[in-house]
Amino acid sequence: MKFSAILEQHGILTTRRTPEERIKNHIIAIQKQLHQYIKYDHRGDINLDSAPITSLPSNLTYVDGNLILYHSSITSLPPGLKYIRHSLNITGTSISQLPDGLVIEGSLYASDGALESLPDNLKVGVAVLLSNTNITSLGGIRVVKGMLNLSHSQIKVLPDNLTVWDQLNLNDTPIRSLPAGLKVHNHLYLMRTQITSLPS
Numbered sequence: 001m002k003f004s005a006i007l008e009q010h011g012i013l014t015t016r017r018t019p020e021e022r023i024k025n026h027i028i029a030i031q032k033q034l035h036q037y038i039k040y041d042h043r044g045d046i047n048l049d050s051a052p053i054t055s056l057p058s059n060l061t062y063v064d065g066n067l068i069l070y071h072s073s074i075t076s077l078p079p080g081l082k083y084i085r086h087s088l089n090i091t092g093t094s095i096s097q098l099p100d101g102l103v104i105e106g107s108l109y110a111s112d113g114a115l116e117s118l119p120d121n122l123k124v125g126v127a128v129l130l131s132n133t134n135i136t137s138l139g140g141i142r143v144v145k146g147m148l149n150l151s152h153s154q155i156k157v158l159p160d161n162l163t164v165w166d167q168l169n170l171n172d173t174p175i176r177s178l179p180a181g182l183k184v185h186n187h188l189y190l191m192r193t194q195i196t197s198l199p200s
Helices: 003-009 019-039
Strands: none
């Protein structure tokens, strides 16, 4: 008698789950973990790298660590999310907007995604990476304490008196001019732009 037949005879052999069932169970497990995270003081990172879930709990208001949604299926962030202690990574997602009043103590990683605009009251503590996005303006951002990467984006205008403490990358963008009062403390990249002069 085959080994599988013996297992089946004794009720040990179980039916293999379909890919759809495995994804469904994965989503249920993630949702349980998120509810536990919120229940127990929001401590640590939320890492949903490549996760199949499409939304976060509506009562997620802050993250006491990093919020990593890299190439996940998340389509939006909860409107009530107001604070991230470290960094937000939405690289390669379909998230098109950030919540009003969001404070990110670390960096914003949003390259290769669907982000279209930034809130006027957004605050980012370190770097802002928006390459290969549909971003056309920086919202209320006036100081970037790390790198500002806008290469291959749709940025057309930078705000006056913008200060970037690391490098500013505008390669392959439709921007035509640089703003008055711009300060870049490291490298300025302008390859394949229509900029022909620098501010005096």
